[in-house]
Amino acid sequence: MxxxxxxxxxxxxxxxxxxxxxxxxxxxxxxxxxxxxxxxxxxxxxxxxxxxxxxxxxxxxxxxxxxxxxxxxxxxxxxxxxxxxxxxxxxxxxxxxxxxxxKGVTLTSHLSEIQVADMRANISMIDSLLTNIELYILWKHDETYQKVTKDRYGSVYHWPLSTILPILKRRSVLSELSDKDWEAKSLDEIGEQAEKVFRTVSVQLGTNKYLTGELPTEADALLFGHLYTLITVRLPLTNLTNILKKYPNLIEFTKRVEQAYFKQ
Structure with missing residues (x-):
């Protein structure tokens, strides 16, 4: 570069x-x-x-x-x-x-070099695509911004900051999305991007416990963070949740990780 x-x-x-x-x-x-x-x-x-x-x-x-x-x-x-x-x-x-x-603590010691490369590719895809999708919905989709985003973002500030800061943040995020050619996308295109991510990780997961087999990696942690959030948080726009429901193994994966690490 x-x-x-x-x-x-x-x-x-x-x-x-x-x-x-x-x-x-x-x-x-x-x-x-x-x-x-x-x-x-x-x-x-x-x-x-x-x-x-x-x-x-x-x-x-x-x-x-x-x-x-x-x-x-x-x-x-x-x-x-x-x-x-x-x-x-x-x-x-x-x-x-x-x-x-x-610090010498890793979740990937059981993986081959090819599997590590695949895991990093998954992390990159999950992080870039799902984060951009979430930012689009929060700051570009007007109903979500009006009913959810601006109130939550401004909730910890006193007026006038509670009004001013969400506006400034929205301008900043939309500018970032524009630089990535995401701001002008339609909702249908956003749905296609979500479908791409969910389909890819669903195929890789298959019937495995985790993305690379029986043991978790940081890719599983990142995927769980996004999937659990999309499943449990209520937003005016339900497109993502409806797309995600088409992949039952991802829903089961989310329940499995929650049970293993948050309900012990």
Whole structure:
């Protein structure tokens, strides 16, 4: 892409090096900071927060969930959830997974190189497509924005911020979607993208317990976060849920992961 490392690239490398060194710390005093999940978090945020919780439970690493109204703004890069281990802050699903891997804790030791590559491809597809779909519905679909998004996003702020911040956030998200050629898509096209994701992971899952067989990986954690959210959260637009219901093995997968890691 860019032949020379930019200033942002230098910063990224410095952060990566720091995480590698900080990964040697003992796993203690670990907190996962999220928005208020029941009252504030939007579906993409809820999915990511749930995915990280699921991944950490799969690794059996202890942590505490701390819900705060301003996690988006205390996060160094605005990405949530935010993991704090001692004085180190790690943001978002991907960086948290990478940090845990650097501590020598992995869910992929039983996989071949080809399976690891397939798993990473699944993560990329799930993350990029489902997140864009969720952002489109939340901020582009007007009924969802008016009835759900703006109230939840502004719920923790006093007026006039409760009115102003959702408007500013909507402009920002729609601009990002436009840059990715998603803002101009129709609802039918959004449904086609959702169908693509659900069909692909449904075929790969088949009758297996998890995407790669009998043991879970971070791809299962991420998939569960999104599927559980789409199944359980009520939105004015029901298209995604109706499409998802066409794949019963994905519904069963979601129930199975919930039972294994959240109802023990």
């Amino acid at each position: 860019i032949a020379q490392m930019s200033g942002a690239g230098v910063i990224t490398q410095l952060v990566t090096d720091a995480l590698s060194m900080n990964a040697q710390q003992d796993w203690e005093d670990v907190s996962l900071f999220t928005p208020y999940l029941n009252d504030q978090a939007l579906i993409n945020e809820y999915a990511d927060c749930l995915a990280v919780q699921t991944f950490l439970r799969m690794t059996s690493l202890p942590f505490n969930v701390r819900q705060r109204p301003n996690v988006e703004f205390i996060s160094p890069d605005g990405i949530i959830p935010l993991l704090r281990i001692n004085k180190t802050l790690i943001t978002g699903f991907h960086q948290i997974v990478d940090f845990v891997h650097k």
